[in-house]
Amino acid sequence: xxxxEDTAIGDRLELGSHTFLADDIKAVARRFDPQRFHIxxxxxxRSHFGRLCASGWHTGFAWxxxxxxxxxxxxxxxxxxxxxVAKLGPSPGYQNLKWPKPVYAGDTVTYVMEVVEKRESKSRxxxxxxxxxxxxxxxxxxxxxxxxxTGFIERxxxxxx
Amino acid sequence: xxxxEDTAIGDRLELGSHTFLADDIKAVARRFDPQRFHIxxxxxxRSHFGRLCASGWHTGFAWxxxxxxxxxxxxxxxxxxxxxVAKLGPSPGYQNLKWPKPVYAGDTVTYVMEVVEKRESKSRxxxxxxxxxxxxxxxxxxxxxxxxxTGFIERxxxxxx
Numbered sequence: 301x302x303x304x305e306d307t308a309i310g311d312r313l314e315l316g317s318h319t320f321l322a323d324d325i326k327a328v329a330r331r332f333d334p335q336r337f338h339i340x341x342x343x344x345x346r347s348h349f350g351r352l353c354a355s356g357w358h359t360g361f362a363w364x365x366x367x368x369x370x371x372x373x374x375x376x377x378x379x380x381x382x383x384x385v386a387k388l389g390p391s392p393g394y395q396n397l398k399w400p401k402p403v404y405a406g407d408t409v410t411y412v413m414e415v416v417e418k419r420e421s422k423s424r425x426x427x428x429x430x431x432x433x434x435x436x437x438x439x440x441x442x443x444x445x446x447x448x449x450t451g452f453i454e455r456x457x458x459x460x461x
Numbered sequence: 462x463x464x465x466e467d468t469a470i471g472d473r474l475e476l477g478s479h480t481f482l483a484d485d486i487k488a489v490a491r492r493f494d495p496q497r498f499h500i501x502x503x504x505x506x507r508s509h510f511g512r513l514c515a516s517g518w519h520t521g522f523a524w525x526x527x528x529x530x531x532x533x534x535x536x537x538x539x540x541x542x543x544x545x546v547a548k549l550g551p552s553p554g555y556q557n558l559k560w561p562k563p564v565y566a567g568d569t570v571t572y573v574m575e576v577v578e579k580r581e582s583k584s585r586x587x588x589x590x591x592x593x594x595x596x597x598x599x600x601x602x603x604x605x606x607x608x609x610x611t612g613f614i615e616r617x618x619x620x621x622x
Contacts, residue, residue: 361493393559
């Protein structure tokens with residue numbers, strides 16, 4: 301990743317898309333979230349969702365996978381160009397995790413992260429704190445997933461003191 | 462579940478425990494969160510975590526599974542006693558999702574939900590809004606997971622108008 305100093309409010313990370321296939325929705329939900337509208341089409345039709353849809357945590361895990369892949373590809377590219385790679389620290393947490401609409405079987409969700417805030421860490425001067433708004437949008441342009449992620453990003457070692 | 466009117470601030474749901482086995486941590490992470498400290502013991506030892514630990518989303522999914530099982534068992538018991546079962550509506554979202562400490566391979570996390578706030582819905586009079594603080598605590602009594610969950614719970618059909 302880029303250093304804190306090189307990260308600007310408005311920067312967007314386009315992470316790519318994930319298609320939620322019915323078999324995957326059901327396999328993940330049978331193990332982790334066996335509610336009837338996630339594991340059985342007929343039951344889902346009788347539920348308030350109206351159709352088979354993915355567990356909310358599955359929508360989150362799909363973001364995580366795309367973000368890890370995005371970051372690894374970016375790090376490879378930066379190393380290949382001889383650029384230094386900034387470290388990411390552990391996340392202090394997420395705010396405002398939402399699923400404004402269901403993710404139905406067959407839906408393709410496109411995930412984007414946008415830098416919405418940044419500030420220096422007072423207690424840990426080698427780190428900056430960056431907030432990303434994470435958004436997942438379905439093939440009809442409707443937001444289906446979102447949260448505000450706070451993370452630590454390494455500061456430039458060569459920054460003026 | 463109990464109706465909104467029968468739900469009190471301070472009510473606790475003891476959901477039970479989940480043990481995070483190394484093989485499960487790695488299998489889930491290989492698919493959804495392939496960061497080195499979730500998929501390889503030797504790499505994890507070289508990371509800032511120091512040991513193999515579970516993906517944060519895995520910790521969340523384990524809560525989801527225990528909650529679904531708890532709720533289903535409760536509904537079965539209430540039906541067997543002839544008690545009416547209140548419906549739960551979709552969740553408007555989560556706040557303050559946190560992982561204050563890593564969940565290491567072999568750790569057992571015990572999940573509890575406590576009612577911390579309740580209010581009537583103004584726009585939907587057949588529903589009440591209840592906030593639960595969800596907490597996951599490891600075998601040493603250390604909090605490792607938490608969030609504030611907001612949910613709709615059905616109001617008593619026989620409540621005074």
